[in-house]
Amino acid sequence: MNLRPSPARWFELLTTRAELTRALECLAHTGAVELQTRSEPAGRWNGRLAEGLAQYQKLRETYGPYWPAPGARPPSEPPAVATDVLRSAARTMAAWVAEAAPLITRLEALDREQAELELLQEFMRHGGEELPDLRKVAGAGPMLASGLFVIPQGWPASMPPSVLVRRVRGERRNYLLAVGTAEQLGVLGDQLAELKARRVDLPAWLPGDGAAALAVLEQRQATVAAELSAVRAGLEELNRRYDLARVLGDFTSLEWLERYVPSLPATERLAWVTGWTSDTDGRRLESALSAASVHGLLRLAQPPLGFDPPMILTNPGWARPFELFLRMFGVPGASDVDPSRVVAFIAPVLFGYMFGDVGQGLVLLLAGLTLRRRIPALALLIPGGIMSMAFGLLFGSVFAREDLLPALWLRPLEDPITLLLVALLFGSIVIAAGLLLETLQWRWHAEQARSWRAPLALLASYCIAVTGLILDARIGWLVLPSVAWYLFEITHGAAAGERARTLGRSLSELTETAVRLIINTLSFVRVGAFALGHAGLGIAVVSLAEAAGSRAAALLVMVLGNGLVIVLEGLVVGIQTTRLVLFEFFIRFIRSGGRPFAPLPPPGGETHSENE
DSSP: OOOSOEEOEEEEEEEESTTHHHHHHHHHHHTOEEEOOOSSOOOOTTTTHHHHHHHHHHHHHHHGGGOOOOOOOOTTSOOOOHHHHHHHHHHHHHHHHHHHHHHHHHHHHHHHHHHHHHHHHHHHHHHGGGSOOHHHHHTOOSSOEEEEEEESSOOOSOOOTTOEEEEEEOSSSEEEEEEEOHHHHHHHHHHHHTTTOEEEOOOTTOOSSHHHHHHHHHHHHHHHHHHHHHHHHHHHHHHHHTTHHHHHHHHHHHHHHHHHOSOOOBOSSEEEEEEEESOTTSHHHHHHHHHTTOOEEEEEEOOOTTOOOOEEOOOOTTTGGGHHHHHTTOBOOTTSOOTHHHHHHHHHHHHHHHTOOHHHHHHHHHHHHHHTTTSGGGGGHHHHHHHHHHHHHHHTOBTTBSSSSOOSSOOTTTOHHHHHHHHHHHHHHHHHHHHHHHHHHHHHOGGGGGGGHHHHHHHHHHHHHHHHHHTOGGGGGGHHHHHHHHHHHHHTTSOGGGHHHHHHHHHHHHHHHHHHHHHHHHTTHHHHHHHHHHHHHHHHHHHHHHTSSSHHHHHHHHHHHHHHIIIIIHHHHHHHHHHHIIIIIGGGTOOOOBOBOOOOOOGGGOOOOTTO
16 A cells, blocks of 8 residues: 655656657646646747737737637648747737727627617606607707616605606616706706616607607617617628637637746747646656647656655545645655555545435435546545444444334444444544554655654554553553663664653653643543434434424434534534544654645646546
8 A cells, every 4th residue: 555645757858849848748637747847948939929919919909709619720730839829919909990890880889779778668668658758858959968877776865956757666776857058957967876876868859758768679679679679780791701709719819828837947949847746657647639730749857956855646546636635734745654544544534424324325325426526525435425324334324213223333322331432443443543653654755764752662652552451451561661662762863861861752742741641532522422423313303303292203303414414514624534534643653854746737728627
């Protein structure tokens, strides 16, 4: 069993500048590459890419809403240097803007007119016969002015003097028709701005009759809709003619290059890509480059002096979800322990012991299988649900009912002492495993080769003490030689004049460690306590169902009660499992001295890694 992380391999790829962009995108999509330039000076291989992209980003602010989704270049298209791609894309974009700008201006004007027509129609429908002759209102002058104000909600607290108004309440907004001097309407507009109101000008071509005005508005609405459809069709045809989706894809690719690969060693024709890879034999990288028809020389080599390789957790698929616990602390170094495979056994057992029920465990299992791709952390529900079902068989519990299956081991509420003692015994095994991993970790640190014997002596002392408590107290006397061994390992390397002081300090540290180990061990009593609590809550749900009075009501209580138990108690048990793993197991040995592997993110975010 491999309990250590692996350092990433150093890779070097020599390719042409024309194929560099495709090569980088190809490597990024593997999810197995972290770029890092060598110590040699690395020039900006992309020339004036940033300047050209800045101009594109300004155009995006104006025309972005009218652009299609970015596309990709066909794989069969010959590769090109990034600066050449930029020049070509910029020329195409400039030509598109020249033709599209008038269409977009007209499109925006029609959109505004359509929105105002819809507001006028709603205003007139709800205003009814109480509205004045809108033709006369619209033509008020020269001393008077008119305006229709659309208010999201509410009404103004006060009105300017001598302003004539008509209030109309619509379906989702209010309307205020006002007639007064231009100065008074300006003051009214300022007041209504606090209510986030907007002003709509009344068109002079509206008929005076309300029914006739609505008919004219509907006719104008149809005309505007038809013209909008024609303008949008013209814009889509323009996008197809200039192949705008591919041009936008080129810009997106160039932005990605500028952000993640701003510089690397390059000549006029060649480029040198270097960094780290989690593909330890290089086969995946070679296969990906070959599939993309990228020409180049790839090799795995020793990293340059002074370079710190990132660390990779190399766990099988069944243990990979449990890396979540370790990543809460960081990434271990090359000589540190990766306990993910051990946690893959400990965490589900703890969870299942506290949440033992066949039916509820099945729900958790199905939830994990359904949601693991959307929320990767929920993959932990799969082993947790399986162990819940296993302990449910041992406890004879199915959806909180204990009358459907016989208990293969015991009923928690009928034998609580055994339940608590077994939890305590399992906790002792977990802590002993932590002490063993601590011993291995000290052994792997070559510069401290002798110091691993002291943790080994501590492990022996703990195991002897636990065995004596379980089997025979007389065995406990054997802890004295192991304690003496521990003290010898701590003090025998000290100078002659410092041995007494070292011995005293070691006794103090040993006492503190012993007290902490006792507390850590007793913490696992909560595992049995939560198992008892889960069983008690199940009995409460069943009792409420039996007292419901009818079969339908009882079924409803069972469904709601089990759902509440699964959500709330499942969350609490998950938190307790995490706490026990982090603070009772990891506390002895965990270190985070490694640098995490940070793969180059691909354009679009789609990564094809070996973990899939």
